[in-house]
Amino acid sequence: MLLVTTPKINEALEKLGRKQKEFISHQELTKLVHDLKQSDLGNDCQYNLLDFITGTQFYHPTKKIIPPSKEYQKMMDDCRALLAEKEYLQMTENLETKKLSLSPGSEWKEVHKMTTSIINVLFSVVAVFVAVFYLGESMQMDIGLRVLISLAGALIVAIAEGWFFTKDWVISDI
Secondary structure: OEEEOOHHHHHHHHHOOOOOOOEEEHHHHHHHHHHHHHOHHHHOOOOOHHHHHOOOOEEOOOOOOOOOOHHHHHHHHHHHHHHHHHHHHHHHOOOOOOOOOOOHHHHHHHHHHHHHHHHHHHHHHHHHHHHHHHHHHHOOOOHHHHHHHHHHHHHHHHHHHHHHHHHHHHHHHO
16 A cells, blocks of 8 residues: 655655655555654654554556557457357247248238138128117117117127137137
8 A cells, every 4th residue: 555745744844864755655654654664863852653643645556547458359259249140049049930831822921811801700790780770760760879779789799709710810820
């Protein structure tokens, strides 16, 4: 541990005939006090370590930062790329890829199947609306109430058909 020297420390160094310093270690300071006590200069006044330490500050030398070399940077980039590739392979090792090797004829069959299902859903919704609307007419209901009840029935059927349509669609993809 280094300490920044004070004028009192430099004075004591001069008295002993030593060179003044900008920084001094704790061991050197202790030895300085001991040497002052042993010398003839120390007889007339009392020297103690506390007097010399008072007013000093710790010196923290800054470390010189050496920039990494180009070879090191290249090696680190290669390691990062290798690590990223390993992580990607580890993430994707259990994934099953679906092979889409559909012929043009089977693609048209899929399109026809989807279109038929969509038309079926729309037909069901419209049919329920019309049926509930005419049922309301036979019950002597107001026109506004008949439309609202018909829309509610059509909405329930649309939700149910949508549920079954998506369920079949998800199962067929597996």
